[in-house]
Amino acid sequence: MSDLFSHSTPTAPDEDNDEEEEALLFARCSHPQSEGGEHPPAGLVGKKEAAERTKSETTGTLKDELPLLRDAAAHVPNLRRSHLTYRHLVISLSTSLVIGLLVLYAGRWFYEHEIAPKLQTTASSAPDQTASAVKEALAKADEQIAALQKQVDVMRREQLLLQQNTRESLESISTVLNNPKLAPAPAAAASDQQGVARMAEMRPDISPTQQEFIQLKERNRLTAYADEAIATGMRKPLEVIVEYLRDPDSKHLHEAAQAEYLRAVRSIQLLQREDPGYRLPVTELFKDQNIRDEADVKPEALLKLLGDYKQTWEVRLRVCFLLLGSNLPETNGQLTKAIKEDPSLDVAKHAQLALEQRIKKRFRIFDIPAIEEWSKSQKK
Secondary structure, X not given: OHHXXXXXXXXXXXXXXXXXXXHHHHHHHOOOOOHHHOOOOHXXXXXXXXXXXXXXXHHHHHHHHHHHHHHHHHHHHHHHHHHHHXXXXXXXXXXXXXXXXXXXXXXXXXXXXXXXXXXXXXXXXXXXXHHHHHHHHHHHHHHHHHHXXXXXXXXXXXXXXXXXXXXXXXXXXXXXXXXXXXXXXXXOOOOOOOOOOOOOOOOOOOXXXXXXXXXXXXXXXXXXXXXXXXXXXXXHHHHHHHHHXXXXXXXXXXXXXXXXXXXXXXXXXXXXXXXXXXXOOHHHHOXXXXXXXXXXXXXXXXXXXXXXXXXXXXXXXXXXXXXXXXXXXXXXXHHHHHHHHOOEHHHHHHHHHHHHHHHOOOOOXXXXXXXXXXXXXXHO
């Protein structure tokens, strides 16, 4: 920095022109003319000419040197200025970098010591509060659900009791209507004497609307029995429908019972509940015997399985198929018994199919009277 300011400041172009003019003026003044227009003496004229010659040489020398001085003066400051600008740029960048690092360090320190602990405290306390709030809400919800469940249970119990009472009342009314003899007798004979307790005779008085309602309920009951027989394949619901068909006091339901019976039997006839690839689990059924395939099972063992209702219906159904090749005389009788008594309608259906193939005779599905008549004719 001291080297930069030790050099003299360059002169501007206007100052160079002023110096040139002063030099010319000084040269003129150094050779003054004589006053009053008189010519100077010869010696003076010679000196004057010599002075003018010296002045012209000096002026020419000055004019030749002035452009060089101007160029030198013009180039030197440019070099100094560019060097100074570069140093200023380096200094400013270094200062800015140092200040930025200081600001960054201060910001990081402030974040680590002031902001981060507060954020950690808030983050740690917020989940605890949220978890406690959620637990309380769940506990209250469980209590409300338990209370509602108790109310629903009570209402359901009352509804079931009401339905049971209504069903019993309707059944008793229906029984009395079908058989008036079952009407309860009065507690005491009617008497016209004063002071004697008496009770009016129990006579059912049912309107036509109530009668239709009772019949509709019985009709729905028959439909429910048929639906149960179709859905489960069990014999018991179908037997209840047959009882309605045979009951002489239920003549108003005979047609409905017959329709539901045909619907259930037709569905059983068309449905295929068994698996076509099912085979007897001989290793489980005959653990003590060395039997590996169902074809090795003897007909006596098959008949025993057919009469064992503790076995699954799939096992008994498969036995009906395997009895097609049985040569035992009691095979047809066991098949007939399965048609009449097996709890599964699917087993009874396949027992009838096996019997028909063995005797080469067809029957209507579950036509037990015709099958029994044929069986009696074979015994004769």
